[in-house]
Amino acid sequence: MVQKNKSVKELNPEYKLESRNLNLFYGQKQALRDVSIKMSANTVTAFIGPSGCGKSTFLRCFNRMNDLIEGVKIDGDVLIDNVDIYKNEIDVYEYRKKVGMVFQKPNPFPKSIFENVAFGLRINGEKSKSYIEDTVEYALKQAALWEEVKDSLHKSAIAISGGQQQRLCIARAIAVKPSILLMDEPASALDPLSTTKIEELIHTLKDNYTIVIVTHNMQQAARISDKTAYFYMGELIEYDLTEKIFTNPSRIETENYITGRFG
Amino acid sequence: MIHLDRELEQLKKSTTAMWVLVQSQIEKAYKALAANDKDLARExxxxxxxxxxxELKIDSDCEDLFALYSPVASDLRTVLATLKINTNLERIGDLAEGICKHILSEEKAFDKELLKASEIQEMYDVVIEIMKDVLKAYIKEDTKLARTIFKKDEILNEINMQATKNITEYIGSDISKIEAGLNFLSIIRKLERVGDQITNIAEEIIFSHEAKVLKHL
Structure with missing residues (x-):
């Protein structure tokens, strides 16, 4: 049976993430144009759009990763829990703890499975051995990896499969107890079975996290997200319930893109 | 033009071909009835x-489209609507066959008086007219034309209701006419159901192009 995504009324009225009139420039090139969006807590939002449309740039605004790129200029507001994370007085490192990030290619550290998950806790100064052990177990369970690796926690993380590595990266992100997970094409390098596991995992995780996912796989966006945002040339063209976007989008540009008649 | 467009175009051609055949079945059924042409009824x-x-071929083509192209938005609605239109057309085909079976079950031609009393000619004229209009609406993707069908279907419903009364009177005048009268009433009912199927098709055309569900309104 197809499980319907949440209806408008059921979506959490509390906005976890928000941007207001956000513009971003890489030097002279404008990558985001006046993007305003509100994302509810405990939902999955998918960003879709052609390559270079600004969806990954926009995703990275929510943990201020773009700050690291030279020549970036940002104006407008980006809010997490109603606090503008680009205001001067904000402690970026503290805010980044709220936001976990998972990338396209699994990027485990060349350490053991256990140490990968414990890494964030250790650099945050956590000393309690039992707390670290409990948290590693919790995070691996949340990432649906515990049963597969519980007997080989000290094996190298590089030796496990790509799908397992990606779930390990999710566990690593979860271990520091963020409330938001940003995922930039988390399943695009994985086989269909691993992709299914990641999708199932995302579905489960949204009970505890607000998830934003960038994907080129439209069916994936349709399957796992509550709301979908379509971007084109730095603009947010349409943002609506996923069910609406994939059955009857309001904008012809969205229709053309999702039906493959783009360009 | 993307590959899916070519597949959808082919699907539309197949559906149109089936439509033309079904329409000709309905037209021939009437000719067979009016002229008591049993050979035509057998045809x-x-x-x-x-x-x-x-019908089976179109069903299978739709199944392939779902499996191979995962259509969304207007493409999804087109394939969904085609599936339903296909079923509606097949049922109209069944009804034409049913009418012809009634013709064959009568030894003699239906009484001219019965034909007149039942207003079957008027009914057939409306059925053929709306079949042609809905086909045109389907081909030209004209939802305005599709909407005109609903009013015309009401004419069929009225004739159908009136026919029951008229045929009852016809039977009442002579008890030996019971069998022919009941047989004829079944034909009228079938024609009325053809009208319902065509109305369903018009609703699917509107759903396909406007994403509006008119069913059960």
Missing amino acids: VIANEKRVNSM
Whole structure:
């Protein structure tokens, strides 16, 4: 049976993430144009759009990763829990703890499975051995990896499969107890079975996290997200319930893109 | 043009071909009835196999489209609507066959008085007219034209209701006419159901292009 995504009324009225009139420039090139969006807590939002449309740039605004790129200029507001994370007085490192990030290619550290998950806790100064052990177990369970690796926690993380590595990266992100997970094409390098596991995992995780996912796989966006945002040339063209976007989008540009008649 | 467009175009051609065949089945059924042409009635019954095989082919093509192209938005609605239109057309084919079976079950031609009393000619004229209009609406993607059908279907419903009364009177005048009268009433009912199927098709055309569900309104 197809499980319907949440209806408008059921979506959490509390906005976890928000941007207001956000513009971003890489030097002279404008990558985001006046993007305003509100994302509810405990939902999955998918960003879709052609390559270079600004969806990954926009995703990275929510943990201020773009700050690291030279020549970036940002104006407008980006809010997490109603606090503008680009205001001067904000402690970026503290805010980044709220936001976990998972990338396209699994990027485990060349350490053991256990140490990968414990890494964030250790650099945050956590000393309690039992707390670290409990948290590693919790995070691996949340990432649906515990049963597969519980007997080989000290094996190298590089030796496990790509799908397992990606779930390990999710566990690593979860271990520091963020409330938001940003995922930039988390399943695009994985086989269909691993992709299914990641999708199932995302579905489960949204009970505890607000998830934003960038994907080129439209069916994936349709399957796992509550709301979908379509971007084109730095603009947010349409943002609506996923069910609406994939059955009857309001904008012809969205229709053309999702039906493959783009360009 | 993307590959899916070519597939959808082919699907539309197949559906149109089935439509033309089904329409000709309905037209022939009327000619067979009016002229008591039993050979023509047999031809309609024999052709029903062709209608069935076309239905199976379109069903299978839709299944392939879902499996291979995962259509969304207007493409999804087109394939969903085609599936339903296909079923509606097949049922119209069944009804044409049913009418012809009634014709064959009568030894003699239906009484001219009965034909007149039942207003079957008017009913057929409306059925053929709306079938042609809905086909045109389907081909030209004209939802405005599709909407005109609903009013015309009401004419069929009225004639159908009136026919029951008229045929009852006809039977009442002579008890030996019971069998022919009941047989004829079944034909009228079938024609009225053809109108319902065409209305369903018009609703699917509107759903396909406007994403509006008119069913059960």
